[in-house]
Amino acid sequence: MAGARHQNVMPGDVITTGPYRPEEHTVLDGKRILATAVGVSEIRDDSVRVVPLAGMYYPRVKDFVIGKVVSHTSLSWELEINSCYVGFLPASDVFGRDFSAHADDLTSHLAKGDMVAARVANFDRTRDPLLTVQDRDLGKIDIGELASLAPGKVPHLIGKNGSTIRAIEESCRATLAVGDNGWVVITADDPDGLLKAERAVRMIDEGAHEAGISERVRSMLETG
């Protein structure tokens, strides 16, 4: 099977021996590229990676994430982003350039437990992920319901060209803010729609690795 575009892999499995670049959850051993996680391998262009079935979120620059404020210093907030890394949101990002650590109270804008839609502005091996809310549709989330799924399954929730998420939003009359870190905020006026959307997210989380999951979600949405 070595060389197939998608295959289920266990840690230590040889994914390919071709001239590819080893990316996430893979390691190069001589000419062989091995998996380091349980998941589905993916060969795309010149790179190989494994999408793990479970696990925490590994931040990438430009990712859209949903974070939870857990603490703050005099200069920045600390956000939990379902990762082994803590997201940092600098106070100047919210207060603007004339932010003063003495005069401004960070909790007046974001307090412990508040949910925030943010984007990863910078992240590498030398620093924790730096977040920003300086964009359209970013900032504090006041209403909605929090759901979560494994970060590797977020693409399944979105679907091809956003087809799955659009189907959920239309049939449930709901809006889903899907963070790349696996946290999803669902807002809907109709409580039944909300429950249905939650059920769809849960279905995808439980069965994203199985064949025909999009069709099963669609039929659930149609039958109610």
Add this chain to the structure above:
Amino acid sequence: MVHKTIIDELTRSKITKMLGDGRRADGRGMEEQRPVRIETGAIPKASGSARVFLGNTEVVAGVKIQPDRPFPDVGDRGIFICTAEILPLAHPDIETGPPNPAVIELARVVDRGIRESGMIDLSQLVLEKNKSVMGVFADNSVIDVDGNLFDACSYASTAALLTARIPKWEMRGDAPARVEGEEYDAPVTTIPASVTMAKIGDSIVVDPNQDEWSVMDARVTITTNSDGNVCALQKGGSSGFTYDELVRCSELSVSVGSRVREQIRAKGAAVRGDG
């Protein structure tokens, strides 16, 4: 750094808003306990053991019974000690190392409920007065945390004790000696059942799950015995209960507790010789 999970504001506002309408976020009734599942004999090497699921909370209790020196002030009674431990895999907040005050409280509340109900007739566990008695140790290990560990540990310990077989020991000369192959049922007089209730705003909910536990203002754990009498009570949290609320809670502890007690009793009847 000890990381403490902070409940997000979205969940908090959802719980409080729904309680305002008389509903709970997980769809239960205000006075409805999560499903309780009890398996006995979970640890083959223990004298008695039980595994209890309270919703997604999971606890394993094991009972070890062996001769011990009695406490100096009660030389005519056996020893009963209940402990509790939360395994680090049970919840992200839990760290290895010495127990924190919440875990110490957990062990004490479970211990007190069983001790004060007089479940085990300790006077029957004396080998020689003031010298040697049988010690009963009930150890709880929390496998999965989803709120209300008090009740889960209490049910697990009670079921483990009820189904425990006490190895027979007798005094030979100065020292206790094991009578090989002989054991008997634990001398049980009553079956305690603890019920924990949380106060969130003005609402009182039975058996709070982890989310409700994180937002509650106060809690009370009431243990009743088989006669429906209150025998132990523990109140926690910064807020308080009014007189009427406490009366309501004690009534709830009797009605909810009696259902769980029947479940534990049935498990015991399947194992014990006296039915």
